[in-house]
Amino acid sequence: MPSSSVRSFTDPDEYAEAVQRTRYELTVRERGQFSAHLVQVALPHLFLRHFSEQLQRIAQIESSGELTSIGFLTHGAIITSGTPVSSTNIIARTPRNQSHHLALLGPASYGTMALPSEQMNVLSEAMVGRDLTAPDEFIHVAPPPSVASRLLRLHAATMALAEDAPHVLAHPEAAHGLEQALIEALMDSLALDEVQEDRAAKRRHAAIMRRFHRSVEKHLDEPLYIPELCREIGASVRTLSISCQEHLGMGPKHYLLLRRMHMVRRALRQSAPADTTVTEVATRYGFWQLGRLSVEYKALFGESPSDTLARVE
Numbered sequence: 001m002p003s004s005s006v007r008s009f010t011d012p013d014e015y016a017e018a019v020q021r022t023r024y025e026l027t028v029r030e031r032g033q034f035s036a037h038l039v040q041v042a043l044p045h046l047f048l049r050h051f052s053e054q055l056q057r058i059a060q061i062e063s064s065g066e067l068t069s070i071g072f073l074t075h076g077a078i079i080t081s082g083t084p085v086s087s088t089n090i091i092a093r094t095p096r097n098q099s100h101h102l103a104l105l106g107p108a109s110y111g112t113m114a115l116p117s118e119q120m121n122v123l124s125e126a127m128v129g130r131d132l133t134a135p136d137e138f139i140h141v142a143p144p145p146s147v148a149s150r151l152l153r154l155h156a157a158t159m160a161l162a163e164d165a166p167h168v169l170a171h172p173e174a175a176h177g178l179e180q181a182l183i184e185a186l187m188d189s190l191a192l193d194e195v196q197e198d199r200a201a202k203r204r205h206a207a208i209m210r211r212f213h214r215s216v217e218k219h220l221d222e223p224l225y226i227p228e229l230c231r232e233i234g235a236s237v238r239t240l241s242i243s244c245q246e247h248l249g250m251g252p253k254h255y256l257l258l259r260r261m262h263m264v265r266r267a268l269r270q271s272a273p274a275d276t277t278v279t280e281v282a283t284r285y286g287f288w289q290l291g292r293l294s295v296e297y298k299a300l301f302g303e304s305p306s307d308t309l310a311r312v313e
Helices: 012-018 117-127 145-164 166-170 172-190 201-218 226-233 237-248 252-269 278-284 290-301 305-310
Strands: 003-009 022-028 036-042 047-053 057-063 067-075 078-080 083-085 091-094 100-104 108-116 139-141
Touching: 003 012, 003 145, 003 166, 012 022, 012 036, 036 145, 047 067, 047 145, 067 117, 067 145, 067 172, 091 172, 108 117, 108 145, 108 172, 117 172, 117 226, 145 166, 145 172, 166 172, 172 226, 172 237, 172 278, 201 226, 201 237, 226 237, 226 252, 237 252, 252 278, 252 290, 252 305, 278 290, 278 305, 290 305
Parallel strands: none
Antiparallel strands: 003 036, 022 057, 036 047, 047 108, 057 100, 067 091, 067 108, 078 083, 078 100, 091 139
């Protein structure tokens, strides 16, 4: 069941004890009033956190061996296992079953994401073509700024929902849609190597599209997302994107977004205004940014979702 928690602290020991799924020993290095803010979100598979602190400190951290974790800076400067990081464009994969240190050099904030290693293996093999589970040592990668910023934006949006609209995160379909977007952004951030096409690319793309359509037909009234689809049809994100551009004239994400918006429209037209709301229908199909849905829905259908529902007789 998706869940979230938001807490502020003035005691470093209470703060360290509140960090879930990680052994976290904190040593403050600077005089002053300690203050920290911690947001934790548990989606069906992903576990996300955002830490914000005001004093210099060192933390000794030991993550679960069953999880593959990544971390990134959102403000200030930190040192991760001996490597200074002052850029939000750096993604650090943390080692499993090994203790490491993370030092704050002053007021700073950072985010983390963790996925069960078994699931990380399956998803990365399906989406990227190789295993991206946690290494034996720290690995810092610098994806293109646009790729890194998308991951940070999605992470920040998740934290904002925990702060301002936890009921959205608690909705299973909305949480699932958000989680799939986060997983896709995570894989994009870690997958830096080029995937080579073989000589039979065209034939392979046609076969992928046949599997793509079979999967869509199999889930006629259910939302589909890129990570699940790649796993089900056995294609990487890049290969699926090329195949869809060739055969549909658009990428798979755009196609699946349009498909979900049509599902919302169909459901709204089949519902009575007294018995349902736009929010209920939208979250059922995995939409968690309701304002963005309204804009894109109106651009596609020429009316807002509420107008569609209001016209039901």
